[in-house]
Amino acid sequence: MRVSYADMKKEFKRILLSRGFNEDQADLSAELFTENSLDGIYSHGVNRFPRVIEYLEKGYININAVPTLIESKGAFERWDGNLGMGNVNAKKAMDRAIELARQNGIGAVALGNTNHWMRGGAYGWQAARAGCIGICWTNTMPNMPVWGGKDCRIGNNPIIFAVPRAEGHVVVDMAVAQFSYGKMEECKMNGQLLPVPGGFDTAGELTRDPAEVLQTWRALPIGYWKGSGLSILLDIIAAVLSGGKSTHEIGRLGGEYALSQIFLAIEAANIAGNEFLNTAVNNVINDVVSSEKADENGRVFYPGQMEQQTRADNLANGIPVNEDIWHKICEM
Amino acid sequence: MRVSYADMKKEFKRILLSRGFNEDQADLSAELFTENSLDGIYSHGVNRFPRVIEYLEKGYININAVPTLIESKGAFERWDGNLGMGNVNAKKAMDRAIELARQNGIGAVALGNTNHWMRGGAYGWQAARAGCIGICWTNTMPNMPVWGGKDCRIGNNPIIFAVPRAEGHVVVDMAVAQFSYGKMEECKMNGQLLPVPGGFDTAGELTRDPAEVLQTWRALPIGYWKGSGLSILLDIIAAVLSGGKSTHEIGRLGGEYALSQIFLAIEAANIAGNEFLNTAVNNVINDVVSSEKADENGRVFYPGQMEQQTRADNLANGIPVNEDIWHKICEM
Numbered sequence: 028m029r030v031s032y033a034d035m036k037k038e039f040k041r042i043l044l045s046r047g048f049n050e051d052q053a054d055l056s057a058e059l060f061t062e063n064s065l066d067g068i069y070s071h072g073v074n075r076f077p078r079v080i081e082y083l084e085k086g087y088i089n090i091n092a093v094p095t096l097i098e099s100k101g102a103f104e105r106w107d108g109n110l111g112m113g114n115v116n117a118k119k120a121m122d123r124a125i126e127l128a129r130q131n132g133i134g135a136v137a138l139g140n141t142n143h144w145m146r147g148g149a150y151g152w153q154a155a156r157a158g159c160i161g162i163c164w165t166n167t168m169p170n171m172p173v174w175g176g177k178d179c180r181i182g183n184n185p186i187i188f189a190v191p192r193a194e195g196h197v198v199v200d201m202a203v204a205q206f207s208y209g210k211m212e213e214c215k216m217n218g219q220l221l222p223v224p225g226g227f228d229t230a231g232e233l234t235r236d237p238a239e240v241l242q243t244w245r246a247l248p249i250g251y252w253k254g255s256g257l258s259i260l261l262d263i264i265a266a267v268l269s270g271g272k273s274t275h276e277i278g279r280l281g282g283e284y285a286l287s288q289i290f291l292a293i294e295a296a297n298i299a300g301n302e303f304l305n306t307a308v309n310n311v312i313n314d315v316v317s318s319e320k321a322d323e324n325g326r327v328f329y330p331g332q333m334e335q336q337t338r339a340d341n342l343a344n345g346i347p348v349n350e351d352i353w354h355k356i357c358e359m
Numbered sequence: 360m361r362v363s364y365a366d367m368k369k370e371f372k373r374i375l376l377s378r379g380f381n382e383d384q385a386d387l388s389a390e391l392f393t394e395n396s397l398d399g400i401y402s403h404g405v406n407r408f409p410r411v412i413e414y415l416e417k418g419y420i421n422i423n424a425v426p427t428l429i430e431s432k433g434a435f436e437r438w439d440g441n442l443g444m445g446n447v448n449a450k451k452a453m454d455r456a457i458e459l460a461r462q463n464g465i466g467a468v469a470l471g472n473t474n475h476w477m478r479g480g481a482y483g484w485q486a487a488r489a490g491c492i493g494i495c496w497t498n499t500m501p502n503m504p505v506w507g508g509k510d511c512r513i514g515n516n517p518i519i520f521a522v523p524r525a526e527g528h529v530v531v532d533m534a535v536a537q538f539s540y541g542k543m544e545e546c547k548m549n550g551q552l553l554p555v556p557g558g559f560d561t562a563g564e565l566t567r568d569p570a571e572v573l574q575t576w577r578a579l580p581i582g583y584w585k586g587s588g589l590s591i592l593l594d595i596i597a598a599v600l601s602g603g604k605s606t607h608e609i610g611r612l613g614g615e616y617a618l619s620q621i622f623l624a625i626e627a628a629n630i631a632g633n634e635f636l637n638t639a640v641n642n643v644i645n646d647v648v649s650s651e652k653a654d655e656n657g658r659v660f661y662p663g664q665m666e667q668q669t670r671a672d673n674l675a676n677g678i679p680v681n682e683d684i685w686h687k688i689c690e691m
Contacts, residue, residue: 103464132435176650188592250581256531256662260520275646314607318508330588
């Protein structure tokens with residue numbers, strides 16, 4: 028079944044209001060959950076919503092808490108998220124990074140003590156809509172071994188890069204794990220192999236069998252040793268600049284909260300000039316999508332293109348939902 | 360054979376002076392080449408030096424040119440590299456980003472129209488030595504297919520993240536290709552397979568055979584589709600902010616020059632406080648290196664650790680060089 032954007036947002040908002048959120052926070056959070064679903068990122072939209080309500084009930088999320096400024100130095104600010112709603116906190120942090128960029132060319136916000144931001148790409152799209160280049164990342168609980176290690180010590184720490192473009196923004200939103208556990212669960216349920224190796228099996232060999240990786244918890248970072256190092260650096264930078272917790276500290280909390288995040292905005296449209304910016308980005312995109320195809324029936328997408336197609340389809344025809352999940356939400 | 364730091368630097372400097380470089384430029388460039396070798400990155404130190412001299416002779420590098428400021432907005436500046444020596448330009452750009460960070464918490468320099476910076480990690484170590492978090496990246500000539508494509512359209516665009524730490528800085532320096540062509544050539548010469556798949560073979564399948572990848576030129580980005588998207592975004596951001604060339608434009612030049620680069624510095628020591636910074640970084644590093652080992656005789660390194668060990672060894676015992684290459688250099 029498919030649910031309209033308006034109906035989905037209304038349900039989310041109703042539930043958040045019923046849990047004690049004020050009008051502004053409920054509206055913004057509901058909007059962010061709905062937009063993620065609209066763009067096809069159901070795992071961090073409609074499908075994730077019930078788990079966030081569970082987190083509310085466990086007390087991991089401080090209802091109506093907003094971030095507070097801890098320290099300011101020019102174009103850089105450190106904020107405490109006060110364990111408020113993760114998507115609302117992240118949206119406000121990127122808003123502030125954009126304001127700082129308007130004044131200083133570049134703006135940086137480090138946000139500690141916050142909650143899961145759901146889909147990090149949302150804050151990249153947000154920056155791009157404001158004419159800014161956006162770069163942001165978060166740390167997570169430990170969910171992968173470091174390269175050469177066996178037990179989970181590093182996070183999949185998603186990182187986002189976004190560039191504005193009149194014909195559709197260009198956005199990469201990637202965890203530094205090759206596959207999420209959600210994706211591996213899905214492949215396992217469908218009896219499918221992963222398209223490329225996703226981790227180590229019980230014999231210590233690389234495998235495409237999701238069931239094996241789900242058993243060993245030895246998921247692969249992108250680029251093997253490279254993504255492992257990248258994960259460590261993203262974690263350190265987020266924790267150190269925000270004054271918040273790093274992945275290994277989050278791992279001792281018993282739940283994934285009190286995360287550390289970085290938000291950078293650069294005023295691309297003003298710096299580069301709108302016309303140069305758009306021509307330059309278009310030239311790269313046009314070159315890339317006109318590649319000779321590896322598979323003659325295949326297609327090359329630019330980063331963000333599929334989300335835009337899904338968004339247009341879902342706006343016109345409603346957002347596809349799993350009926351069980353949707354009924355569960357409607358009864359909340 | 361092994362050559363001391365002082366002797367190697369002296370040779371490089373002599374040759375650069377003989378090609379018309381002034382004292383300052385020759386000294387700085389020679390130092391950077393020598394340091395790369397000292398840290399064990401011979402591919403971008405002693406082994407690369409002869410090719411840079413070739414580039415000088417082809418006229419790709421403007422001897423004694425220095426970067427000029429094109430535009431300034433608060434904490435962000437755009438510089439033209441004037442096709443000067445790549446390592447000297449990059450060093451000066453990170454110097455300037457650090458100065459901007461001292462004033463604004465964060466500083467950003469976009470440098471266009473520059474030359475190959477050799478080892479990007481050098482500018483990360485530079486930022487860390489100044490007590491700053493450093494992030495920088497460069498675009499390159501097209502040397503990989505985009506995901507789903509067959510011909511080389513995207514660059515391996517190395518990106519660097521560095522964090523200062525009293526006991527040794529933490530630095531990731533990674534191209535977004537799984538392996539460099541240099542590494543694949545080396546494995547092929549030694550009759551070795553790559554440790555993990557490095558590209559596609561002539562049948563269009565993933566392969567660990569370096570000879571196959573060197574034939575198809577279908578090298579793999581880290582994380583397959585993820586690194587492909589990352590490469591595109593790094594290229595666009597560097598080109599757009601610097602006002603310089605993007606990878607597809609560089610590909611039409613007939614040589615790898617006129618590159619675009621980004622340098623970010625954040626004043627970590629001042630923002631976080633030296634003590635908190637060091638404790639926080641140490642806690643992450645200590646947690647990571649104490650992982651349960653995948654191979655009981657194996658070891659887990661933190662990013663930058665191996666370079667520091669090599670540096671100490673090479674400082675004490677001299678820098679290992681290939682005799683043929685070293686004699687060639689001495690006769691230049």
